[in-house]
Amino acid sequence: MQFSTTFSLMTMVAIATAAKSFGLVTIHSGSMFQYAEIIGHDNDPLLYVGSSSGSKTGNFVLNDDGTLSDWNNKKIGINSSGVAGEVGNGISESKDFGVSDEHLTYGGKEVFVACPSEDQKGYVLSVKQCDKGTGVSLRVMNSSDVKESSSSTTPTTTSTATPSPTTLTTAAAPAATTSSSAPASGECNFGVVTIKSGSQFQYQALKKVDSHPHVFSVGGSEGSEVSLTLQKDGSLKDQDGRGIYVDPSTGEFGDVDPWGKEQPSKSFSIKDSHLVFNDKDSFYACPSGDNKYSLSTKDCTGGTGIALHVVDQKCA
Ligand SMILES: *[C@@H]1O[C@H](CO)[C@@H](O)[C@H](O)[C@H]1NC(C)=O
Numbered sequence: 001m002q003f004s005t006t007f008s009l010m011t012m013v014a015i016a017t018a019a020k021s022f023g024l025v026t027i028h029s030g031s032m033f034q035y036a037e038i039i040g041h042d043n044d045p046l047l048y049v050g051s052s053s054g055s056k057t058g059n060f061v062l063n064d065d066g067t068l069s070d071w072n073n074k075k076i077g078i079n080s081s082g083v084a085g086e087v088g089n090g091i092s093e094s095k096d097f098g099v100s101d102e103h104l105t106y107g108g109k110e111v112f113v114a115c116p117s118e119d120q121k122g123y124v125l126s127v128k129q130c131d132k133g134t135g136v137s138l139r140v141m142n143s144s145d146v147k148e149s150s151s152s153t154t155p156t157t158t159s160t161a162t163p164s165p166t167t168l169t170t171a172a173a174p175a176a177t178t179s180s181s182a183p184a185s186g187e188c189n190f191g192v193v194t195i196k197s198g199s200q201f202q203y204q205a206l207k208k209v210d211s212h213p214h215v216f217s218v219g220g221s222e223g224s225e226v227s228l229t230l231q232k233d234g235s236l237k238d239q240d241g242r243g244i245y246v247d248p249s250t251g252e253f254g255d256v257d258p259w260g261k262e263q264p265s266k267s268f269s270i271k272d273s274h275l276v277f278n279d280k281d282s283f284y285a286c287p288s289g290d291n292k293y294s295l296s297t298k299d300c301t302g303g304t305g306i307a308l309h310v311v312d313q314k315c316a
Pocket residue numbers: 046079080081082083090118124
């Protein structure tokens with residue numbers, strides 16, 4: 001008896017201090033680093049900010065000893081110039097990582113900078129200032145509050161994600177009320193990150209691409225990250241003040257046309273940290289070209305059901 005009590009106490013302690021797994025999304029509003037990912041490339045130990053073709057990304061794990069591991073299960077360290085990457089070759093292990101207020105910290109502070117890489121092809125992640133560097137916050141996408149679309153029908157998720165969606169929504173309701181109590185009175189500005197665990201659409205930004213503003217891209221290296229404002233009438237506008245239009249026949253989701261013929265769609269809301277349209281939090285990433293995907297409210301050939309997770313919400 002006594003033994004089992006001790007055992008369960010120890011189990012509880014073990015759970016309380018268990019390593020934390022999460023995705024990372026960069027925040028720096030008004031810059032090209034708003035809602036970008038932390039990525040890696042084959043045969044290159046460094047961590048980069050942003051997306052580019054052939055890149056890899058995934059969850060990070062913050063270990064109890066303050067070390068951080070990446071999706072390759074390799075420890076992340078810092079070299080003497082402050083550049084972050086997988087340990088080895090001048091990059092030494094660090095135990096200074098932490099999470100505070102849902103942001104990644106280093107030495108207890110938010111010190112991250114996107115620095116132009118030596119080959120000028122991208123931006124490396126650093127903990128020290130650098131020439132032409134841009135400070136970024138690294139927002140932790142906590143897997144315990146990042147939920148799949150509640151009406152997702154794609155049966156690829158594990159059994160833990162499947163228990164009756166209604167129960168999940170009810171259980172999560174108190175938390176949602178606290179976080180979304182402000183919106184009722186004013187307008188809320190926010191970013192969105194796509195959610196579909198185990199797929200390439202986990203933590204992708206929505207992108208507005210100049211050649212097709214009427215339909216946003218899901219991820220990809222073209223265009224700029226979309227940020228949205230939910231207005232009192234249930235319509236949305238983007239960072240350039242353009243209204244958002246959902247084509248009722250195709251489901252394509254993007255800016256209203258520039259000729260003033262389309263009215264912004266209404267019936268948008270935020271529920272449980274998800275963007276909701278006509279009471280549904282299900283959206284689709286539809287193939288639209290070579291490794292390109294567009295955002296739709298309707299399923300399509302080769303489409304993947306995704307949720308749009310609201311991040312960095314600020315309400316007036
Ligand atoms: C740290 O890594 C960066 C990126 O590879 C490199 O430019 C810099 O020279 C390295 N610093 C040292 C002291 O090796």
